[in-house]
Amino acid sequence: MLIDLRIHTSIREIPEASWNALDGVAEAPFLSWAFLDTLEETRCVGRGTGWIPYHMTFWEAGKLVAAAPGYLKDNSEGEFVFDHGWASAAHRIRLRYYPKLIVASPFTPATAPRLLVSAPDERSRLIPALAEALRTIVEKGELSSAHVLFPTEPEAEDLAKAGFAHRLGIQFHWHNEGFATFDDFLSKFSSKRRNQIKRERREMQSQRIELVTARGGDITPEVVDATYEFYTSTVDKFYWGRRYLNRPFFEAITSRLRGSIEVVLAREGKKMLAGAFNIAGPKALFGRYWGAREDRPFLHFNVCYYHSIEQCILRGISRFEAGAGGSHKMARGFEPSLTHSAHFIADKRLDSAVRDFLEREAPAVREAAGQKELAWK
CATH class of the missing domain: 3.40.630.30 (Gcn5-related N-acetyltransferase (GNAT))
Incomplete structure (x- = not known):
């Protein structure tokens, strides 16, 4: 036909x-x-x-x-x-x-x-x-x-x-092998690597940094402003960086795809230090943009990887694609794909x-x- x-x-x-x-x-x-x-x-x-x-x-x-x-x-x-x-x-x-x-x-x-x-x-x-x-x-x-x-x-x-x-x-993707907890996920690593990740995670507590995922109504105009700032701060660091997206896009998409946009936020008290903009499907989480107002030890790994891996385990998400590039992701449980x-x-x-x-x-x-x-x- x-x-x-x-x-x-x-x-x-x-x-x-x-x-x-x-x-x-x-x-x-x-x-x-x-x-x-x-x-x-x-x-x-x-x-x-x-x-x-x-x-x-x-x-x-x-x-x-x-x-x-x-x-x-x-x-x-x-x-x-x-x-x-x-x-x-x-x-x-x-x-x-x-x-x-x-x-x-x-x-x-x-x-x-x-x-x-x-x-x-x-x-x-x-x-x-x-x-x-x-x-x-x-x-x-x-x-x-x-x-x-x-x-x-x-x-x-x-x-x-x-x-x-x-x-x-x-690329480097994380796959949920039926992990019940983050510790269950850590059990796959060698002892040395497992202890390294635990130290990196504890660093957030020692710095009194709280990690949360904002979804739906929790993505306020203040969060949108911070997300756009995080996005531009990262792309502006590199000569090849381009501001493909603008502030109106972030404002509109967080409203129009209300159930699919997630923003991981690192807070020190009321101050938003860093964040990651992710897109969530029913079976996979797609990491897209990240940025920070300050450089802090291991902040990037916790905001972009560990927090969302733990959320994927809790929510039964089967795959986490954390974006293009980055062989350093292998040390955090992301397999080459x-x-x-x-x-x-x-x-x-x-x-x-x-x-x-x-x-x-x-x-x-x-x-x-x-x-x-x-x-x-």
Whole structure:
């Protein structure tokens, strides 16, 4: 049966209820209609940002069967699957690399379905339609390429079968193995590592720092102000840091995704010293941003890792993705985990060079991801 592709330059062209009813949204709030709309409404995406909404819906016999969040990009910022070297190679052969098309949730390096479907068992059948749509958009729009970032492994494999280049990446994720308590979690570590974490946790008590998670109505305007300050203080420290998000975004998203936004706060009396902005799904917690007004010993580890691990254990959350990068997370119980992306590059010369690179890159990534036991030694 013929599948009809429709392009939408704003999420508001798609009914909210229809989008949110698709499989994949409920498990990942950063794919929800409200999240994507808030990015547009607060102008974190749109003209002048490098992220132009280009969402796709797929229709069969007049029925919405799938959708994918898409963006036209004139740079490679905020994606976390780094292709700057590919852009440089394109320049050397006098090929225009931008604009390009990506399928992703902006500024969010977290794994979740990228093809949202009306029924879970339809995803594999509809992936070829997504692949064909991306190729058509690239060719008709005279784009260089299309990139599906942080899909699930089955999606990436199906896209590879459809002719896309499959890239592997690595992050560090915590997995709940049925731990009853934080001490139960600590029992997995070697004695030396276990005692180290206990010392780091006790440091908060010795400094009289209290850690709490603010949810729902506890995220007051004061907490929003502090969260934005924490966010900017971190990104401003690095030359490559970018303020992708603004104060209106944090204010709006904490209201619109009231049940899915969590802010871990470190308080010294009434003073908020540091915080972490997290997004909570029903089965996974996604750590996104952190910052501090003061540098304190082990504050980062407690705010970003230990407190939320304990909360995941208490609430029965199965996975905690603490964001991109950071091999130091292994010493805190985060195991190396594979991430995936899939890429269609129209120019055969560049495509061949990229595939050769990915073929050489993959074994090293797989080897690093296989060293899970190092997280506990």
